[in-house]
Amino acid sequence: MSGTSHLLMGAALFYGGHVILASGPVRPKLASWLGERGFTMAYSMVALIGLLWLSYGYATAPRAPWWGPQFSAVPLLLMAPASLLFVGAFSQRNPTTVGQTRGLGADAARGVMAITRHPFLWSVALWAAGHLVVNGDFPSLVLFGGMLALALVGTVEIDRKTRGRDPAGWTAFASRTSNLPIAAIAQGRARLVWSEIGWWRLALAAAFYALLIGLHPAVFGVSPIG
Secondary structure: OOHHHHHHHHHHHHHHHHHHHHOOOHHHHHHHHHHHHHHHHHHHHHHHHHHHHHHHHHHHOOOOOOEOOOOOHHHHHHHHHHHHHHHHHOOOOOOOOOOOOOOOOHHHOOHHHHOOOOHHHHHHHHHHHHHHHHOEOHHHHHHHHHHHHHHHHHHHHHHHHHHHHOHHHHHHHHOOOOOOOOHHHHOOOOOOOHHHHOHHHHHHHHHHHHHHHHHHHHHHOOOOOO
């Protein structure tokens, strides 16, 4: 099987698995059969296998560049806020995340959540967008373009589910947050308070960003800073 075939089949499993299992009539039926814990484990296994297959396909698929790396500064710029959102996503309670759905309300819109109510998905979207711009070939379109689309669609789908689960809490929460980063702050509905984010998160994000740059040549064979 060619690298391109592995790429496409991995993409079908990873992206298709997310779309089919995360929404629509399949999820409640499987959850009823397997139980919530069993469904979560099955969902995670499908996602992991799909991601590994997609990554293998990306590494082995032939490349015919459509454009060169003349936009190399773009991922460097986008990965800075992406690093902060990534750190915040795993260090601050997020009521739109599975297992953290309690306490939905205006008080939850603090720290990183004032920037966007989907910090993890937007960190993925910024990462994918930056790498798509600088890697102009078909495998990169499948990997980074697909990740970008999946992350953006995911934010909308999570909003829909959260709104349906707790309409009153959602109204209060959404009035102080935004899906699009910085939008609520620009509209005056939220305030960016650095003390709520925490200087330690900023320091951790900076260290994470530096680590990504430092390890990039060894892991991926190319330096993001030339």
